[in-house]
Amino acid sequence: MLDWFAGAVESAKTMKEIGQSLLTIRDENIIRERVYELNNNLMDLQQKLLEAQLNQMELVQRIQALEGEKEQASQSVSLKAQYALHTFVTSAHAYVLKTEEQGVPTHFYCSHCLETESLAITLQGSTILSCPKCKYSVRTTPRKPFETTAFR
Incomplete structure (x- = not known):
């Protein structure tokens, strides 16, 4: 009967390990899904940052052009004066x-x-x-x- 009890304990121990591995697999799948979502969000953020940087560069160029026009206009006004x-x-x-x-x-x-x-x-x-x-x-x-x- 001791053998039976030892076998039952061994089976329970194995079931516990299988249960933990199933939890680990389930947790790893959840983690993979979260990592995948996180990577997608990071790529979207990177795309938006790139677009914002391009917009900023366009605005800087526009500001430089307007400053040049302003300088030219002020020179024109001083010439006309x-x-x-x-x-x-x-x-x-x-x-x-x-x-x-x-x-x-x-x-x-x-x-x-x-x-x-x-x-x-x-x-x-x-x-x-x-x-x-x-x-x-x-x-x-x-x-x-x-x-x-x-x-x-």
């Missing part, structure tokens, strides 16, 4: 340096180029001033009335 608008008797306009404003201006600058491109281009000519860059022209004196000739 040096000039005053001059109106000829023909109602045409050109810019002159503010230092020349008191007396008769010697140089006239293209109003189109100064306003659109922030470049001071000197107009050339005497009664009709024209810009060599944009071909803008300004008449400084009124036209003479047409002389009539009699037909015979």
Whole structure:
């Protein structure tokens, strides 16, 4: 009977080990599932971080472009501040340096180029001033009335 009892104890011990191994297998499967979910979440997070980094790089580039435009605009404003608008008797306009404003201006600058491109281009000519860059022209004196000739 002792043999039977020893066999029963041995069987119970084996059943305990099988039960523990089943629990271990079940726990390992649960752990594998959790690790798989964790890896998926980490990959999603990595993808989102990469997208955020790309967005940040685009924003940095946009900020740099806007800062460049701001700098260019401030240079344009400071350049335009040096000039005053001059109106000829023909109602045409050109810019002159503010230092020349008191007396008769010697140089006239293209109003189109100064306003659109922030470049001071000197107009050339005497009664009709024209810009060599944009071909803008300004008449400084009124036209003479047409002389009539009699037909015979």
